[in-house]
Amino acid sequence: MKRKVIKQANQAYTITLPINWVRENNIDKHPEIDIDIHEKSLTISNKENIKHTTANVDVTSFDKRAVYRIINALYAKGIDEIKLTGDQCTSTISQVLSNTIGYALISKEDNKFIIKDLGGTSSQDLDEIFKRTFQMILSFYSSAIKEIFEERNETMHGLKARDSEINKFSHFLQRAINKMSYTNQIKGRILFTYSFELEKMGDEIERLWRTDLKYKIKTSSEIKKLAQDSMKIVEKVFDSYFTKQTNNHEEIYQKRDKLRKDSMKIKTNTITMRAIRHIVKVAEEAVDLIHLNLMMKL
Numbered sequence: 001m002k003r004k005v006i007k008q009a010n011q012a013y014t015i016t017l018p019i020n021w022v023r024e025n026n027i028d029k030h031p032e033i034d035i036d037i038h039e040k041s042l043t044i045s046n047k048e049n050i051k052h053t054t055a056n057v058d059v060t061s062f063d064k065r066a067v068y069r070i071i072n073a074l075y076a077k078g079i080d081e082i083k084l085t086g087d088q089c090t091s092t093i094s095q096v097l098s099n100t101i102g103y104a105l106i107s108k109e110d111n112k113f114i115i116k117d118l119g120g121t122s123s124q125d126l127d128e129i130f131k132r133t134f135q136m137i138l139s140f141y142s143s144a145i146k147e148i149f150e151e152r153n154e155t156m157h158g159l160k161a162r163d164s165e166i167n168k169f170s171h172f173l174q175r176a177i178n179k180m181s182y183t184n185q186i187k188g189r190i191l192f193t194y195s196f197e198l199e200k201m202g203d204e205i206e207r208l209w210r211t212d213l214k215y216k217i218k219t220s221s222e223i224k225k226l227a228q229d230s231m232k233i234v235e236k237v238f239d240s241y242f243t244k245q246t247n248n249h250e251e252i253y254q255k256r257d258k259l260r261k262d263s264m265k266i267k268t269n270t271i272t273m274r275a276i277r278h279i280v281k282v283a284e285e286a287v288d289l290i291h292l293n294l295m296m297k298l
Contacts, residue, residue, distance in 0.1 A: 001018065003016055041185070052080050052081070053079050054080065054082075054083065055081070055083070056085075057074070057085070060086045060087060064091070064092045067084075067092045068095065068096050072096060072099075072100075072171060078175050078178035080117045081114065081116045083113075083114055084112070085112055086113075087111050090113075093105055093113060098164075099164050099168045100171065102118060102172075103119075104116060126177065129169070129173050130194075130195075133169045133170060133198055134198060134242075135238075137166065137198055137201055137234070138231075138238060140206075144208060145227045145228065147209065148212045148227070149223075154209070154213065156213050159206065166206075167202070170195060171199075174195050174196070177191045177192045178192065190292055190296055191296075194292045197285060197288060204278055204285060205278075205282055207278050208278035211274055211275050212275060217272040217274075217275040218268055218271075220266075220268075226262055226266070226280075227279050229259055230282050230283040233252060233255050233283040233287065236255070237287065237290065240290065240293055241289070241296075249290050249293075249294075253287065255283075256284065263276050263280050
């Protein structure tokens, strides 16, 4: 959409706003708008009246897994209301809603369902959601190491519940970013990439833990130390983001390189080597976040 720039007598410049946007955002009732400058771009927004978003989806021909993924994707995208049409969706909807924050089934009539966000999120919540999600990843990894190398009391059902909780917060974080970052598109893209990487870290930890639950990896003091060193790398990346440190990046890279070399020295069976790869991968996923840290700060 193009708009003509009009030069005024006092050297100011004006443009007209699209009438549909003006009507949808009730500009007559809220005469002030927000303008954010991003180098060659301007973002014009009405932060007092964020537009309500709705999605209409016919899932009649989809299986339950596909329906689950669709609702999750719309949730993470920031959709406020989903109107779903399909047979036998009730159990799937109940399952996916248990893994979201704020979504609720408010209407069901025959094969038509309406899911709506009853929670709401403000931009002030974003940093706290981010921090909470990262802390959950750290706690998840710490629990996995303790269970694998010390206790081994966890069950596959318990692990699935832990993983669901991580995914719940990861998707909530993605949703919050998509809903709140419209005023700064570059920052929004960086934050969303960061949140996606956090989810990948959680998945890698879950794979490590699941491998032990299924096959009982062959533990040793050197493998335990490898896992602990990997955990320390994740902690340092966490500190780097939330304390805005940049002087520890080289130290983190060196620890990552050492972790790789130490992992290659361990001789064990195939299943345990798979677990070792997961341990190294968690650290590598964390170190990749440093690039995004720098993009945020520079």
